[in-house]
Amino acid sequence: MALYYFDSSSMVKLYVQEPGTEQVIRIAASSAANQIATSVLTRLEIRSALTRKLRRNEISRQDSELAMQLLENHWKSRFVRQPVSDLLLDHACILLEKHGLRAYDAVQLASCLAIQRTALASQTFVTFVCSDTLLCDAAAAEGLIATDPEDSTDTPL
Numbered sequence: 071m072a073l074y075y076f077d078s079s080s081m082v083k084l085y086v087q088e089p090g091t092e093q094v095i096r097i098a099a100s101s102a103a104n105q106i107a108t109s110v111l112t113r114l115e116i117r118s119a120l121t122r123k124l125r126r127n128e129i130s131r132q133d134s135e136l137a138m139q140l141l142e143n144h145w146k147s148r149f150v151r152q153p154v155s156d157l158l159l160d161h162a163c164i165l166l167e168k169h170g171l172r173a174y175d176a177v178q179l180a181s182c183l184a185i186q187r188t189a190l191a192s193q194t195f196v197t198f199v200c201s202d203t204l205l206c207d208a209a210a211a212e213g214l215i216a217t218d219p220e221d222s223t224d225t226p227l
Contacts, residue, residue: 073194074098075107075182078115078174079201080219084144085120085137086129090201090219097199097219098148107150107196109181111174116141152181169208179208186214 074097083094098106117138124134145151152158158180166176178200186196198209198216209216 071103071105072197073105073107073189074197074199075185077178077200077205078112078119080199081108081112082116082119083219085116085141086123093219105150106148107152107185109178110151110153111177113141113145115174152185158184165208169211171205171208175202175205179205179212182209182214183212
């Protein structure tokens with residue numbers, strides 16, 4: 071079983087069709103027996119993205135409601151969720167300044183690094199899945215395997 075960390079830019083692709091959706095679905099498919107981890111903040115970010123897409127008429131109300139219900143079902147049963155703590159936020163502050171990241175991106179990276187530290191005990195490596203070049207570069211600089219699902223030559227399966 072492989073362990074993948076999805077930031078919001080990649081996880082939203084499970085719920086709306088975007089470039090890279092096929093790669094993300096392939097990684098997350100139950101039959102693939104991959105474990106998916108993310109920050110507890112990802113749920114909020116995805117709901118925000120879905121609401122924004124609805125407001126901009128990029129998705130229908132029906133598709134938005136279906137996507138939100140699917141997200142809630144997955145949230146309860148499918149994802150390993152990294153909680154946010156003061157210590158994690160302190161690390162995110164360091165990463166933010168070190169790599170010039172946005173606040174939530176720094177929290178995503180700090181969350182993935184926390185999961186990586188835990189996973190190393192079982193000699194498991196986390197693949198950071200993200201559709202933001204700056205964040206992927208920061209993850210790689212921090213020693214993570216980083217992949218962009220929009221780049222089909224880059225995504226390990």
